[in-house]
Amino acid sequence: MALLWQLLFARCFRVPTGPAASLLLVLSVWLIYSADRMLDAWRGAAPAPRHEFYRRHWRAVLPVWGGLLGLAACLSWFLLPPQLLDRGLWLLAGVALYFIAVHSAPIPSAGSWKEPVVGVFFALGATLAAWSGLRGAADLLSVLLFSCLCWINCAAIEQWEGSPRKFRVGFAAACVGLAAVLLLPLRRPLLCGAELASALAFVFLDSRAFRIRPDLLRVLADAALLSPLFLLPLAAVGT
Secondary structure (H helix, E strand, O other): OHHHHHHHHHHHOOOOOOHHHHHHHHHHHHHHHHHHHHHHHHHOOOOOHHHHHHHHHHHHHHHHHHHHHHHHHHHHHHHOOHHHHHHHHHHHHHHHHHHHHHHHOOHHHHHHHHHHHHHHHHHHHHHHHHHHHOOHHHHHHHHHHHHHHHHHHHHHHHHHOOOOOOOOHHHHHHHHHHHHHHHOOOOOHHHHHHHHHHHHHHHHHHHOHHHOOHHHHHHHHHHOOOOHHHHHHHOOOOO
16 A cells, blocks of 8 residues: 555656665555554553454564564665655654654553554655655645545544544545645646545445444455555656
């Protein structure tokens, strides 16, 4: 999912991306996700069903995690352009602060702001390689709307799993889709199409959530963000 958005943003912003940036994005997403799950297990947070694997097997996952962290560090140091490496280090510092805040706080206190922060960091990481191609307000808005979609993804999964906190998934997604249609079609039509398609997918899923099994809903919530798959062939490769 992150890789698809990275490619779409990079091509729309006319920024070339090499295999190193793509591989590092995949590694980073897994390293952050699995670290978050293992820290939840260590501090005794009640795991959601989809996190049970890490609670049971964190001892086996930890050495793999350490090896992949070392690989990611080496690839970053030797293969990334200096400007991209600097941006990545700043983002890494933000992620580190997030981990400290979430996993050093009492368990209930992190829930109210965790989803938006995760959404913003995911979106910034997926678009990191394209930042050098940002041109004007429309490009910044496209990144912001993508951040909102990632937030909706996290909040929707929590909501559909029975979280006591109420989040209006369909309304939020409709607002993102409307903003994309009103503000992006002339400057960034492909990003507008991808973000609108994902927003409409969330609206549809939220309207049918009571008819769909929770485990299937989790899969469909992530599938809703696969819209770049259909638009990438239309995007010109950056040079």
